[in-house]
Amino acid sequence: MNLLRTSGLLCLLLSVTAADPPTCVLAHGGKAALPIVVAPSASPAVRASAQELAAMLTRLGAGGITVEDGNGSRGIVIGRPVDFPALSKQITFTKDPFKREDYVLHSRADGVWLLGASDLAVSHAVWDLLHRLGVRQYFPGATWEVVPPAGDLRIAVDVTEHPAFAARRIWYNWGLWGYNDEPYRQWCVRNRMAQGFALESGHAYEAIIAANRAAFDAHPEYLALVGGExxxxxxxxxxxxxxxxRALVVEHALKHLRAHPQADSISLDPSDGDQWCECDECKKFPTIADRVVTLANAVGDAIDRSENSDLGDRRIGMYAYNRHTGPPTIRVHPRIIASATTAFIGGGLTHDQVLAGWQKQGATMGVYDYLSVVDWDWNLPHGGKGGRLLQIAADLPRYHQLGARFYDAESGDCWGPCGLGYWLTSRMVWDLKECARTEALTEDFLTHAFPGAIEPMRAFYQLINFDGQRRSSGDLLGRMYRHLDAARRATTDVAVRRRIDDLVLYTRHVELYTATADGRGSRDDVVRHDWRMRTSMMVHSYGLWCRLLNQQAALDPKHPLKDSTPFSETEISGFISNGITAYQPVDPGFTQVIFSTTLVPAAEQLKFNTVPAGRFPDAPQDQQRWWLWLPQAGGLDAEVTVHKRWANRVPKQSMWAAASVHPDPVAVDESQKPDGQPRKLVLRSPHIGLHRLETLDGGDHTVITWPKIPLTIESGIDTPGVTSHMRGGWTLSFYVPKGTKLVGGWASRIANWAPPVSGRLLDGGGNVALDFTGRGDGWFTVPVPVGQDGKLWTFVDTQGQRLLMTVPPYLARSGEELLLPVEVVESDAR
Ligand SMILES: [Zn+2]
Structure with a gap:
């Protein structure tokens, strides 16, 4: 016992000593206390980093600071350790290609060492030191640079830094647009966003053909056989x-790697889209991923051969994406780095399963993420993942834990909705500990970027980046304009005002875009505004122009909608005052609760009350999404009738198994015709338990006659297809978990031409809790009476959709058929 105590005390003493490096004074009384020192052999890149450091330290209060050549015995020593053989303590970095960005910051009484494994690492060390001195580049451009006022500078630091991901990138789809090139480059440098290891994963097959055109002309049999050609x-x-x-591609890869000695990797990712070979031999590959990997493995084996040892340690990049999401059934060569995309995953397979499956076969993994895609999110608040900060903070540690070591995020120049998310990402992909500090990092941003206006800006960012509540666009705009108005009134600081004004321009984009999407506004107004505000970098103007007009218009310098007149103070104030008048915040009266999609039958454990007999919507159209529980292997035997309306495409029924690790549906039926004739619907599955079935018709009515199995319609705020599924009249029940105080959600007609919302909501005792007749579209809230929780409630004779937000969003015809999230069943069965 005593021994333990003693050693514990010893550890404590040691850790106090280790955590307490000497303090170095860098500047005092407006003057530099030490010079910046580079080795006589320093590279131009290290000298450039030294000059950047000198310029910033001067602004921070180190007047007269110099950059000198020296041996590193004192001063702010920057470079690689090999350049300073005289240092008292030797620091070495390995030749590991994934450790090129490692660096050391080490303070002493008479200096600081900023020593890195490479020129890039030295640059990181410089910007890390400046970060510790309070310098921030939250978003690109001068407006979002924060440099503390000049004063005395001191630093006490002793750290060895290594990034969690070996390549980290946030890049703009459609590309840069001139004015943003340099601000973007600078932001990346200052926030350590870099590719220490250059991983190539782009679509590669077309380029291979272009580089070997004669061989492909001579051997047409090398090309895929598609439709007999x-x-x-x-x-x-x-x-x-x-x-x-395969031999040709191997030759090509070796030649390419020899011709590009600086290239860390070569991509062998297929061309996009389908058109895979239909020949008998290719059809023998169990999966498309097996084909892609077979070709890449051949290149990996060739790099390993002794006659190619001059190539060194090169890797092969590809995506795990679309048809080759995989995982492959064969071993993956250890030189292969596969980046698993977080979207376009074949249905039924989770991103986690893709990462795990490829690694099991030997691949090194990366993640290809989507923080913003302009035509998915239109730069609206929390439209893209870059605007959903808690999701970023939750996903990055999981990716890393699942083995991913590369992070590449398709994004846009939209720092209005995504800026805080991008900055947090830059901190988190370097150091995963930052993922637990979302709140602290947000505070860092608010306190430094908005001194004097912190509270209203906290409310603004809470709204656009953290709020999970479904809101009407009018409610959202009403709140955004009010918070920005309060923030503007709270400060006279010109720099702070400029940042707020950028966000006013962003809010105006949201206003104009939503007006256009609702049919009230004009697309021209959106693109005209987005062009005028482009240098604020708050919205991805280039992508918006390409998507709302076209790329030709975007590249036309004389396009009539391009007017670069700066926004005046009067205009900006006008946006706010008009916005406040036009848009009123609405209180829905509840907070959304999130449930899992791991569904299980619930009747046996929860002993439900009896409910009125249910019926599914009688005119579902286009897309329907069902959750079903197959009690035994074999699949689903049902009957389906497709009633013709528009016949825009061939009806299709697809079924995925929750237990399957393959991306494709376990079964698909495309044999149905929109002719009103009942036909057999047989979808085979080797799995038991939870399955998802989706029907897609061409604007017709697909009606399934179901066997007696648990069967549930998802009706949450984000459920795909729910609007088309809920067409026609219906009566369905849902479960109110024990302890629920409010049943809240969104009720609306499913289209402007459809009947208005109607029907009644009955509580667990059969009492009318709410009559929807005569109510317009909007939120509904019903207090749960004592004793009516832990019960089934029922929407009877209903028209329109009911999106449930405080209870599990699953609707069924009876308690026997209802599937519920496993955590609800486990908790309420107790
Ligand atoms: Zn073939």
Missing amino acids: RKLRGDVKFCIANPGL
Whole structure:
């Protein structure tokens, strides 16, 4: 016992000593206390980093600071350790290609060492030191640079830094647009966003053909056989079963790597889209991923051969994406780095399963994420993942834990909705400990970027980045304008005002875009505004122009909607005052509760009350999404009738198994015709338990006659297709978990032409809790009477959708059929 105590005390003493490095004074009384020192052998890049450091330290109060050549015995020493053999303590970095960005910050009484494994690492060390001295570049551009007022500078630091991900990138789809090139580059440098290891993963097959055109002309059999023809076409693929083709690609890869000695990797990712070879030999590959990997494995084996040892440690990049989401059934060569996309995953497979499955076969993994895609989110608040900060903070540690070591995020120049998310991402992909500090990092941002206006700006960012509540666009705009108005009134600081004004311009984009989407506004107004505000970098103007007009218009310097007149103070104030008048905040009266999608039958454990007999919507159209529970292997035997309305496409029923690790549905039926004739619907599955079934018709009515199995419609605020599924009259029940105080949600007609909302909501005792007749679209809230929780409630004779937000969003015809989130069943069965 005593011994333990003593050693515990010893550890404590040691850790206090280790955590207490000497303090170095960098500046005093407006003057630099030490010079910046580089080695005589320093590279131009290190000298440039030294000059950047000198310029920033001067602004911070180190007047007269110099950059000198020296041996590093004192001063702010920057460079690589090998350049300073005289240092008292030797620091070494390994040659590991994934540790090129490692650096050391080490303070002493007479200096600080900023020593890195590479020029890039030295730059990181410089910006880390400046970060510790309070310098911030939250978003690109001068407006979002925060430099503390000049004063005395001191630092006590002793850290060795290594990034959690070996390559970290937030990049703009559609690309940069001139004015943002330099601000973007600078933001990346200052926030350590870099590719220490250059991983190439882009679509590669077209380039391979272009570089070897004569060989492909001589051997048309190298191309994929599609529809009986082997020819060059869009999204062209190879006949990978052909050994001659594989040998050609291996030769090409070796030649490419020899010609590009600086390239860390070569991509062997297929061309986009479909068009995979239909020849008998290729069809023998169990999956598309097996084809892609077979070709890449051949290149990996070739790099390993002794006659190619001059190539060194090179890797092969690709995506795990679309048809080759995988995982492959064969071993993956250890040189292969596969980046698993977080969207376009074949249905039924989670991103986690993709990462785990590829690694099990030997791949090194990266993640290809989507923080903003302009035509998915239109730069609206929490539209893209870049605007959902808690999701970023939750996902990054999970990706890393699942083995991902590369992070690449498709994004846009939209720092209005995503800026705080991008900055947090830059902190988190370097150091995963930052993922637990979302709140602290947000406070860092608010206190430094908005001194004097912190509270209203906290409310603004809470609204656009953290709020999970469904809101009407009018409610959202009413709140955004009010918070910005309060923030503007709270400060006279010009720099702070400029940041708030940028966000006013952003809010105006949201206003104009939502007006257009609702049919009230004009697309021209949106693109005209987005062009005028482009240098604020608050919205991705280039992408918006390309998507709302077209790329030709975006690139036309004389386009009539391009007017670069700066926004005047009067205009900006006008946006706010008009916005406050036009849009009123609405209080829905409840907070959303999130439930899992791991569904299980619930009747046996929860002993439900009896409810009125239910019926599904009688005119579902386009898309329907069902959750079903198959009690035994074999699949689903049902009957389906497709009643013709528009016949825009062939009806299709697809079924995914929750237990399957393959991306494709376990079964698909495309044999149905929109002719009103009942037909057998047989969807085979080797799995028991939870399945998801989706029907897609061409604007017709697909009606399924179901066997007696648990069967539930999802009706949450974000459920895909729910609007088309809930067409026609219906009566369905849902579960109110024990302890629920309010049943809250959104009720609306499913389209402008549809009947208005109607129907009654009955509580667990059969009493009318709410009559929807005569109510317009909007929120509904019903207090749960004593004893009516832990019960089934029922929407009877209903028209329109009911999106449930405080209870599990699952509707069924009876308690026997209802599927519920497993955590609800486990908790309420107790
Ligand atoms: Zn083939």
